[in-house]
Amino acid sequence: METVLSGIRPTGNLHLGNYFGAVKSFVQMQYEYNCYFFIADWHSLTTHPHPENIRNSVKTILAEYLACGIDPEKATIYVQSDVREVAELYLYLNMNAYLGELERVTSFKDKVRSQPDNVNAGLLTYPCLMAADIIIHRAAKVPVGKDQEQNMEMARKFARRFNQIYGVDYFPEPASYSFSDKAVKIPGLDGSGKMGKSEGNAIYLIDDEKTIKKKVMRAVTDSGPTEPNAEKPEPIANLFTMMEIVSDKSTYDHFNELYNTCQIRYGDMKKQLAEDINLFCAPIRERILELLKDEEHLQKVSLLGAEKARENASKTLRDVREIIGFKSDY
Ligand code: AMP
Ligand code: TRP
Numbered sequence: 001m002e003t004v005l006s007g008i009r010p011t012g013n014l015h016l017g018n019y020f021g022a023v024k025s026f027v028q029m030q031y032e033y034n035c036y037f038f039i040a041d042w043h044s045l046t047t048h049p050h051p052e053n054i055r056n057s058v059k060t061i062l063a064e065y066l067a068c069g070i071d072p073e074k075a076t077i078y079v080q081s082d083v084r085e086v087a088e089l090y091l092y093l094n095m096n097a098y099l100g101e102l103e104r105v106t107s108f109k110d111k112v113r114s115q116p117d118n119v120n121a122g123l124l125t126y127p128c129l130m131a132a133d134i135i136i137h138r139a140a141k142v143p144v145g146k147d148q149e150q151n152m153e154m155a156r157k158f159a160r161r162f163n164q165i166y167g168v169d170y171f172p173e174p175a176s177y178s179f180s181d182k183a184v185k186i187p188g189l190d191g192s193g194k195m196g197k198s199e200g201n202a203i204y205l206i207d208d209e210k211t212i213k214k215k216v217m218r219a220v221t222d223s224g225p226t227e228p229n230a231e232k233p234e235p236i237a238n239l240f241t242m243m244e245i246v247s248d249k250s251t252y253d254h255f256n257e258l259y260n261t262c263q264i265r266y267g268d269m270k271k272q273l274a275e276d277i278n279l280f281c282a283p284i285r286e287r288i289l290e291l292l293k294d295e296e297h298l299q300k301v302s303l304l305g306a307e308k309a310r311e312n313a314s315k316t317l318r319d320v321r322e323i324i325g326f327k328s329d330y
Helices: 014-028 041-047 051-068 086-096 101-103 106-114 124-137 146-166 209-217 234-248 248-258 266-293 295-324
Strands: 003-008 034-039 076-079 142-143 175-177
Touching: 003 014, 003 124, 014 051, 014 142, 014 234, 034 051, 034 295, 041 051, 041 076, 041 124, 041 175, 051 076, 051 266, 051 295, 086 124, 086 146, 086 295, 101 106, 101 142, 124 146, 142 146, 146 175, 209 266, 234 248, 234 266, 248 266, 266 295
Parallel strands: 003 034, 003 142, 034 076, 142 175
Antiparallel strands: none
16 A cells, blocks of 8 residues: 655644645545655754644644544544654755755745745755655655645655665655645635635634634625626635535536626625535534544554554655664664
């Protein structure tokens, strides 16, 4: 069975973009693949979070993952910092990664520009840690959005390089993976672009009914179509995309027909959309709140995940140490 792995940094709550772009695929894949999902808390240290913030956001994101349907009996769900083997592999990969290639990574260059006072070595070697995350489980498929393509290229390069340097065929080259044939992009409802936490336009799985309604009613629209079957401008197309994803087909068809016959009232459409988003989120939200209360269960899940992940990671590390020329029996 092929191994699938993905991670997410604990830097806020899960939103509808995360769910439909990534988490939904995990949930479906856990039944067909050997799946590892982890919370990338070491990666989040590049921004120097407060210890209390780390504890809380790791706990929240774990509860949210579970609430979405990730089954800890099927998939291995763990916290990165619980699997110290990853740090050792990161050290080895750092020895074969070069300053020039790391400095050329676009997300690093962006950070140099946006936060010149905090260009730490962790940011520079982010792709090495991400490669270690992936190849420690010798993963073949990595479900990620388009924004991670360059990091994925680096992971393939480091896996290949290790094999070449030591004359082995040990690490497979991990491929990016999208469950549907085209990558899903959940739009923002503020006119253009995608939904995201940094874009400030996200609807979170934990948002209550009132908050959802407020956010949806604020969505940008225009004065309506003036001729039948007109093409939809981006803000309107975004509303329809959201509706296509969360509502019944008949609801979507109904409003689409009203649009095509110039009878649409966006207020009605938004009310319906808010209701349908709430219907979708409500059971997940309830589960999140339940799970957050059950600290013991969350601890059990992360302990079980850490055990399973460490077992596999230490196997890899034993091989790697031997390949490099170290004692492997530790
Ligand atoms: P982020 O929240 O940006 O750290 O992303 C975590 C995961 O969710 C990544 O795999 C992203 O590609 C995915 N993701 C985030 N926002 C969206 C969106 N608006 N549409 C689709 N996928 C998304
Ligand atoms: N870089 C990813 C992001 O910002 C998170 C991540 C870290 C990851 N390590 C990974 C994703 C390994 C997939 C596989 O979203």
